[in-house]
Amino acid sequence: MWTFDYEALIEACMGALREFLFLYSYTAIYYVIGVTLLLYLIFGFSMRHMVAIRRGIRYNRNVKLSGYTPAVSILVPAFNEELTIIENVRSLLALDYTEYEVIVVNDGSQDRTLQRMLDEFQLEPIQPVLGGSIHTEKIRGVYHNPDYPNLYFIDKENGGKADSLNAGINLSHYKLISTIDADSLLEKDALSRIARVYMENPEETVAVGGNVRIVNNCTVEDGVVKDVRFPRKLLPALQHVEYLKAFLGGRIGWSAVNGLIIISGAFGVFQKDKVVAVGGYRGGYPGEDMNIVIKLHRYCLENDIPYRVAFCPDAVCWTQAPDSYRVLSTQRKRWGRGNLKNMIEEGVHMVMRPKYKIFGLLTLPYNIMFETLNPYFRLGGMIAILGYWLLNMTEWSTVLVFALVNLFSCFTLSLGALFIEESAFGRYPKLSDLSKTILYSFLMFFGYRQIGVWWRLSGHIQFLRNNNSWGTMTRTHFDK
Amino acid sequence: MYTNLHIAVQALYIMIALNLLFAVLLYAVKLRAMKRKKQEDRIQVKLKDYLTYVQANLDSAEPLRAPPWTMNDAEREVLQDRLNDRIECFAGDQRQKLIRLCDDLGFVKHHLTRLNHRSYRIRLDAAYHLGCMRVKDAAPTLLDMLEDHPFNSALFVIARAAAKCSRNEQDIRTLVRLLLRHNRKSNELIVSIIADAELDTVLLYTDFILYEHPAYIRIGLIGLNTFTDPASSAAVYRLMDSEYADIQEKAAEVYLKSSRLLPKHVVSKLLRHSSVEIRRLVVEALATMKSSTYVEMMEAGLTDNDQRVVYACAQGMLRMGDRGVTALCERAAASQGTERGVFLQQLIEQELRQLSIQLHNVNKLTQYNTLLYAYDKTFHNDTRIYRVI
C-alpha cells in the first residue's frame, strides 16, 4: 500500500514536471521567436535609415562646414597608457576640425603616463580655472604648454573612468564634450561628420555616438589607419563581426527610433550642460557609458525636453580588441556587471511606463529580457532540454531542428549587417575579407556566443558578490 | 508537437534558402563595388591628362573644350565628380570657366531634365549636381522641392544646392523661410548654407536682425559674426537686451567684435551681466583693444565672482603693457591673503615662468622685464630688482 502511494506520488510529480517542461518549451519558443522578431524589427529600422546615411555621405563629400561647426572638448581618460598615449594625443591634436581642445586626464596611473606626457609636450603646471563643479577625486595638477594651445593635461588621484571624465568636464571650455578611450584612434574627419549630424538639429541632439571598429592587424602610421585588414587572430576576428553586427545592424536602427541605450565609451559626443544636469558620469561602477545615456533619456523625458540620441556610423573610431581570453573575459564580465547595475539602478524605474515612450516601452524591455536576463533563459533552456531528454519527451532531431532554425534566423541578421557595411561603407577592400567575415559570423554561433553568455553570468555573480574592481586591460603598441 | 516540428523543418529550409540568397546578394554587391572601383581607377587614369589640360588653361581667354573622344556614361560621371571637386576648390573666374565647361559638356542640361524625374532618388542626385554647377535656372525647382520636404539630411542637401544656385536675395529669403518652417534651430548649418550663395550677404543679415522672429535674429547674428563691420555694432546693440539669453550672448559677441570703441557705460553694464560668457567676452574684447584707457574697467573685472572671468581679465591685463601689468600686480597685492589674491599672484608667477623660457623673442623679453619690475615692486620682494637685457 505504501509502495503504491509512493509510485503514485512519483507519477504525479513526473506528470507535473512534464506539464511544466511542456509549458516551458512553449515559453522558450515564444521567447526565441520574440527576440528574433524584435531584432528583425530593429534591423528593418537600420536598413531604412541606411539609405539616408548613404545619401548623407555621398552628397556631403564636398561640404566644408569649417567656421560654423560647434567647438568640442575632447576628454581622454588615461589609466596606465604609457605605451600608446603619446601617439594618440598627437593624432588627436591633428584632427581635421576647426575648433576643439584635447583634455587628457591621468587617472592616477601607476606607470609613466604622467612623465611621458610632460616630457613629450613640455607641459608646465598652470592655475586650473574650472568652469564646472562636479565632485571628483583630488586634482594634483593641471598642465599646459602655450605651444600646444589646444592641449590640457589633468593629473588626478585614481578614481575610475567616470571620475576622470567628470574632472575633464570641469575643466572643459566648450559646450560639447567628446569622450574617447586612450587606446583608440579617431579618424581625422570623425568629429566633422558627427558635427554635421549635430548641426542639423543642435538643440534636440543631446548625444551622438560614433562607430567603433577593430584596429587589430590594420596598419597604423602616425596615428592614422592606413591599411584596413581583417584581424588575423581568432578572438579579434570574432569581436570584429560582433561589433559590425551590433553597430550597423543594431545601433543604426535603435537611433532611428530614438531608443539608443548606449553610446560606446570609445567615442561619443554629448551636450555638456545636459551631462552636467544629470550629475555627470556615475563613478564607482563600470557601465558608465550606458548609464549616462539612460540618464539623458530619463532627464529629457521627465522634463518634457524634445531630444534625440543619434548615431553616426560614418564617424569612425578604431579600437584595439583584446586578443587574449583572459582580458576579453574580464572585459565582458565587467560589461555584464555594468549592465545589471544599470538595469537595477535606472532601468526598473522606467521600464514599461508609457511616460518613457520608446525607451521605456521597447529599449528597456528588450534590454532586460534579452540582454540582462538572457543567461538565465539560456541556462533554463539547457536544463529543460536535459529534462526532455531524460524523460524521453523529445528526440534529438527535434531539438536540432529548432536550434538550426534559430541559428539561421540569427545568421540572416549578420548577413544583413554585412550588407549595410558593404553597400554604405565598404571599408574592407578585399573579397577575401568578405568571405572571412561571413565565415566568422557563422563560427560565432559555435562557442563564442555560449562563452559570452557564461561571461555575462559570471559578471552577475561578481555583481552579487559586490566586486567592483576594474580588471586590467593590457595594451599593446599599434602595429607599425 | 509533430506538426510543430513539421513547420519548423519547413522554416529551416526557408531560412537556409534565404541565407544562401543573402550571401549571394552580398557577394554581388561586393563584386560590383570592386568592379566599380576598378573602372573608376581606369577612367581616372584616362582622364588625368584631360584634367591637367583643364587646370593648366583655366586662365586662357578661349573656353575649355570637351575631351577629344566620345565619353561613355561612366566616364561622364567620373568627370562630373572631378569637375565638381574643382568648382568647390577654386573661386572667381576659374570657377566660372569650369561651370561653363560643364554646360558645354551637356552636364547642366542632363541634370536639369533629371530634376523632373519621377524618382526622388534621381531628383535628389540631380539637385546635388546642379548645386555644384551653380545652375541659376534650377533655383525655382529646387526651392519647390523644399516646399513639402520632410526634415532629414536630404533637406539640407537640397537647401545647399538651392543656395548655390540662388539668383538673388529673394531666393535666399525664400530658402530661409522654408528651412525655418521645420523649427529645429539648425541656425549655424543654415548660415553655412547661405555662405555658399554667390551673393553679398551682409545686408541680408543686417535685415534679418530687425525681424520679430527670434530664429531670423539668430541667423542674422551668426551671419554677422563672420564680418567685422562697424555698422553692425549699432544694429545689434538693442539685441543685447533681448528676452532670449542666447540672442543676448550672440549680440554681445557681434557688438564687441565690430566696435572700434567701447563706451564706458556699455562696458560696465555688460560686466554686470548675468551671463558668464558675456562677461568673459567683454573682458577679452577690452584686452584685444590693447588700449591702456580700458585698464580701469578691466580692474572691475578682477572682482568678478566667476573664476573664468577673473582669469580672462588677468590674462588680458598681462598683455596691456605697463599700465595693465602694474594695475594687476597692485590688485593682487591688495587682495593678498584672500583666495583671489593667491590665485592672481600665482597667475602672475606662472606668466613670469613662461616668459622666462622665451627670452630669445624680443617682445617676450620686454614683457618679461615689465612684469618682473612691477611684480617685484608691488610685492616688496627683498630680492634685488634686476632686468634682463
Added chain:
Amino acid sequence: MAVIVQEPIQEGVWQLTQRIQDSYSGSAACGVILAPCASFNQKAMEQLQRDMRSDRSDAASDIFYLVPNGLLGVVLSEQKLADAHYASLLIKDFTERQGLLEGQLVVASFPESGELTEQALSQLVHTSLQTRGESREIQLFTNQEAPHRVSSVLIADPDEVSREFVKLRLEMDGYEVEEAHDGREALEKLARTMPDLVITELNLTIVDGYQLIDRVNRDYSTEVIVLTDNQLPKNMIRAFELGAADYVTKPFSYSELAWRIRKLALRRM
C-alpha cells in the same frame, strides 16, 4: 684636323628650329608638341593630319618625324598653349591607339612657355628625350623664370585637388615645386630642399600647420603663406602671430595666390 660630329640631339634641335622658323612670325603664338615614337610613316602622318583638321579646321599644323631622335614633332602656328595642349590630347590618343607612343608628350607654346630661343628649343628636345619610358602623361614645358628671391616652393596640403592644382600652376610659372600631404613629410622635404616659400594648409596631420609655421620661422629663412579652409579670424591671428606672411582662404583663385607670392618676392628683395 677636327672632325665635326653632328650629334643626334643637335641635329634634332636644328631640324626643329627650321620647322618653327617656317611658321613662326614674331608676335603670334607658336605651339610645339614632341612625342617619342618608335616610327612614324607617311600614312600615319596623313591620318593624324586629317584627324587634327577635322577637329579644328582653322589650325595650320606641320607634322614631321625627327628620325635621329625618334621624336614625332608637331608645330602649330598661331596656336596658344591652351590649343596646343588640347592638340596634344588628340595626338596622344592617336599615337596610343596606333601603338606608337613610347613615353611622355611634351607641350609648349611660345611665348607663353617662355621666350623662344635656340636654347629653349634644345631644352625642349632634351626634356622630351628624357621622358621616354613607361609613363604616357602629357608634360608642360616651361622656360619661364620665377621671381628671383622666391623660386622654390613647398606645398603642404592633404587635399589632393588644391595641392596638385597649385603645383601645376606654379611649375608652369617656372617655380620649382615640392609637395607634401602631411606635416611630417613637409618637415622632411623642408630640411632636404630648403625652399624659399612654404604654402601650407592649417589642418595637416601628424604635425599641424601652426607647428609647421613655427618650425619654419625658427629654423629657416623661408616664408610661409597659409592656404586654408579655415576662415576663423582667431586662427588667422594665430597663424600671423607665429610668423605667416600671408593668409589665403579656400575656395581660392590662383591669380590671387600668384600675386601674393610675387608681392612677397618683392618684399624679400
